[in-house]
Amino acid sequence: MEILNYAFMQRALIAALIVGITAPAIGIYLVQRRQALMGDGIGHIALTGVGLGFLLNQSPVWAATAVAIAGSVIMELIRWYGKTRGDLALAMLFYGGMAGGVMLMNLSDAGSNANLGTYLFGSITTVSPEDMTTIYVLAALVLAITIGLRRQLFAVCQDEGFARVTGLPVRLLNLLVAVTAAVTVTVAMRVVGLLLVSALMVIPVAAAQQISRSFATTFTVAVAIGIAVTLTGTATSYYVDVPSGATIVLFAIGLFIAFTALAAPLAKRRARAAAQPGQGCTLEVPGGRTTADDVSVAG
Numbered sequence: 001m002e003i004l005n006y007a008f009m010q011r012a013l014i015a016a017l018i019v020g021i022t023a024p025a026i027g028i029y030l031v032q033r034r035q036a037l038m039g040d041g042i043g044h045i046a047l048t049g050v051g052l053g054f055l056l057n058q059s060p061v062w063a064a065t066a067v068a069i070a071g072s073v074i075m076e077l078i079r080w081y082g083k084t085r086g087d088l089a090l091a092m093l094f095y096g097g098m099a100g101g102v103m104l105m106n107l108s109d110a111g112s113n114a115n116l117g118t119y120l121f122g123s124i125t126t127v128s129p130e131d132m133t134t135i136y137v138l139a140a141l142v143l144a145i146t147i148g149l150r151r152q153l154f155a156v157c158q159d160e161g162f163a164r165v166t167g168l169p170v171r172l173l174n175l176l177v178a179v180t181a182a183v184t185v186t187v188a189m190r191v192v193g194l195l196l197v198s199a200l201m202v203i204p205v206a207a208a209q210q211i212s213r214s215f216a217t218t219f220t221v222a223v224a225i226g227i228a229v230t231l232t233g234t235a236t237s238y239y240v241d242v243p244s245g246a247t248i249v250l251f252a253i254g255l256f257i258a259f260t261a262l263a264a265p266l267a268k269r270r271a272r273a274a275a276q277p278g279q280g281c282t283l284e285v286p287g288g289r290t291t292a293d294d295v296s297v298a299g
Contacts (some may be wrong), residue, residue, distance in 0.1 A: 003238055010054070011132055012124040012234055012244075018139045018146070019188040019200065020230035024208075024222035025146040027201030028215075029177050032157035038178070039198030041090065042185045045071030045097035047194055049186075050119045051104025054092045060119070062132045062185055064286035068182035071097060074177045122193035122245030124234055131190060138187045145180050153177060154215055191230065199249045200226065207256040210263040225255055 003009050030038050041095050049067030053060035071093065078089045101193030110114075118126055146153070155163040156173045164170045181201070188197045208221035240247075 003235060006222055008125050008127070009238060011127045011129070012238075013231060015124060015127050015132065015135055015191055016234040016244075016248075017227060018135055019191045020138050021223055022142045022146075022184050022203040023197065024226040025219070026177070026180050028205045028219055029146070029153050029157045030181060031041060031209075032154070032203045033177070034204045037198060039181055039185055039201045040195075042068050042072055042182050043096045043189070043194035043197050044094040044101075046182070046185055046189065047101025047119065048097045048104065049101075050189075050194075051101040051108065053084075053117070054108035055104045055166035059130070059134070061131060061190070061261035063182060064119075064189065065138065065186040067097075068185055069179050071074070073175065076175050103181035105258070108204035114249055118193075119189055120193050120195050121243060122189070122191050124191050124197065124244040127190050135187055135190075138183050141181055141185060142184050142187065145176060149173070149176070150219070163168065191234075192248055196249050197246045199252060200230070203249070203252040203256050204229070207252070207259040210256070210259040219272040225252070230257060 003013075027039070030036055046064040046068040049064030050060045052058075052067060053063030056063070075090060075094060078093070102116065117123070152163075152168055152173055153176070155166070155168060156170050157177070160170050160174075163173075182203065185194065185197050188200060192200050204222040204225035205218065207225055208218045212218045212221050229248050229251040233251045234244055236242065236251075237244035283289045
């Protein structure tokens with residue numbers, strides 16, 4: 001294939017594959033927590049890190065990672081203690097992060113509208129070998145947390161009160177979800193951009209929920225969708241010469257619409273199966289305990 005003859009496209013496809021896996025992997029927990037737009041807020045904050053990296057002549061990706069993590073921690077603290085003023089504080093944090101990034105970018109020697117656009121909307125063909133090293137390290141961290149701690153994270157995201165009674169460190173795990181989401185944003189920003197990364201976290205999960213009823217199945221299908229849309233979108237952007245980030249998100253929305261159309265007949269089939277004699281309506285879990293592999297996810 002012609003697309004594989006170029007080193008920059010090889011890096012682009014690998015980066016797209018990694019983002020297609022990691023974004024839905026953490027996105028499923030955000031959807032469970034009813035925080036689907038959290039990635040968007042972190043993206044606004046991470047832009048300050050990008051500008052800071054250019055201003056200090058440091059890696060924008062690592063600077064964005066540090067600032068995004070700090071911002072995610074602040075967001076969690078606001079969620080815990082913000083009460084009635086929480087929404088206002090978060091809005092100020094998001095808009096301040098965007099304004100700070102634009103200001104720092106323009107104050108730096110390398111700052112320009114072109115540079116800003118590559119981070120806001122993605123520019124996958126500009127991913128460098130140094131960027132790939134960063135992506136590998138951060139993606140490995142994200143997958144280790146989202147897969148290795150999936151049962152604990154699911155329990156916290158599904159029912160914090162129950163998780164607290166069982167002895168799980170709820171606040172620590174909530175903080176871990178926020179930090180992991182921040183790391184994922186910086187992993188994905190060169191692929192889909194800081195303004196579109198939240199879509200890749202949420203839309204594949206929402207599409208998977210249309211046809212699956214368990215957490216494990218939703219997780220698997222969402223990751224498969226993420227891989228499909230990122231690779232297809234990247235290849236399409238190369239051949240058609242269109243922006244990669246926007247193309248990937250539009251493909252994801254298209255799959256969501258298709259899966260939604262499939263959901264109605266599947267629901268009718270399940271209803272008929274449940275109505276048959278001998279078919280119960282209860283969910284039995286071996287050992288009498290509910291696990292992340294058995295419980296249906298919130299739609």
